[in-house]
Amino acid sequence: MIAKTALAEIAPYITRDGSEIRELLHPDQHPVRQQSLAEAVVPPGATTLLHRHLLSEEIYHVTHGTGRMTLGDEVFTIAPGDSIAIAPGTPHRVENTGDEALHILCCCAPAYSHADTELLA
Numbered sequence: 552m553i554a555k556t557a558l559a560e561i562a563p564y565i566t567r568d569g570s571e572i573r574e575l576l577h578p579d580q581h582p583v584r585q586q587s588l589a590e591a592v593v594p595p596g597a598t599t600l601l602h603r604h605l606l607s608e609e610i611y612h613v614t615h616g617t618g619r620m621t622l623g624d625e626v627f628t629i630a631p632g633d634s635i636a637i638a639p640g641t642p643h644r645v646e647n648t649g650d651e652a653l654h655i656l657c658c659c660a661p662a663y664s665h666a667d668t669e670l671l672a
Contacts, residue, residue, distance in 0.1 A: 563592070567668040568599040568644065578662050587662035591645075593618065593653040598646040601672040607659040609637040611645075616653030619646045642671050 561573040570591040574580065577587040593599060593616075601621065611620075613633045620629045621644045622637065629635065629645070637643050647653040657663070 566591075566663075567665055567670060568602045569597070570599045570645070572657075572663075574663075575656075583662070585662070586658060586660040589657045589659075589663060590614075591655045591657050593645055593647040593655070595647050595650050595652065599644045600670050601642055601644045602668055602670050603640055603642045604637075604659070604667045605669060606639055606667050607661055607663065608639055609643075610658040611635040611637065612656040612658075614654045614656060616647060616651050617649040618653045619648050620644075621646075644672075 561575065563571045563573050566572050570593055572589045572591050575588045575590060576583050577589070578584055611634065613629050613631050615631055617628070617630045620627055620635060621642070622635065623641050623643070645653065645655065
């Protein structure tokens, strides 16, 4: 298996929370076993659905755009350079409050799975 992947070669798909995802590295396609790395894109004015992952710990890292993050009972602004730790079982969602697409790198351990995503709204 090849460990290198180029963003332009990856077809996007929509996750259960409604965000557009490109899997940069995932055990189903790459030689990683315990985690996944994806880029999420949230269009201007869009909000992902409130959800949680029962098993996966996530790290979000904002690379472009601005938004508002709901993390449990907290709501706060996010912008490029911000990193957010999301513990398993924590309800979360992202709203794009800017006029450009919001881009977020998402690392999940264990790797992202639709089956581990519980919609709450």
